[in-house]
Amino acid sequence: MLLCLMEMTFARPSNNRHLKFADIASNTGIPLEEVEILTMKAMSLGLVRGSIDQVLEEVHMHWVQPRVLNKQQVVKMKDKLATWCDEVTSMGSLVSSSAQDILT
Numbered sequence: 001m002l003l004c005l006m007e008m009t010f011a012r013p014s015n016n017r018h019l020k021f022a023d024i025a026s027n028t029g030i031p032l033e034e035v036e037i038l039t040m041k042a043m044s045l046g047l048v049r050g051s052i053d054q055v056l057e058e059v060h061m062h063w064v065q066p067r068v069l070n071k072q073q074v075v076k077m078k079d080k081l082a083t084w085c086d087e088v089t090s091m092g093s094l095v096s097s098s099a100q101d102i103l104t
Helices: 002-011 021-028 032-044 071-103
Strands: 018-020 048-053 058-064
Touching: 002 021, 002 032, 002 048, 002 058, 018 021, 021 032, 021 058, 032 048
Parallel strands: none
Antiparallel strands: 018 058, 048 058
């Protein structure tokens, strides 16, 4: 169950790791009322870092403990890095074009 929670967190983009209690319950196979306990256990063991919003029934993950990845996860990581590189290049172009207006 802990690994499932870690995998759910890892599979999401780092800027959008908001997990609904219902999603965690369905993916881990635990009752909805035990999701908070599972999340607190994962946090106390240092497997994940984040915060729990009881009102919205969401968990906001900020960090996942690094671990050995299988081939499929490495491919996913490669794709995420490629997307990130594209976004950085795009932002660099935007800053460069905006800087032209400021510098001239």
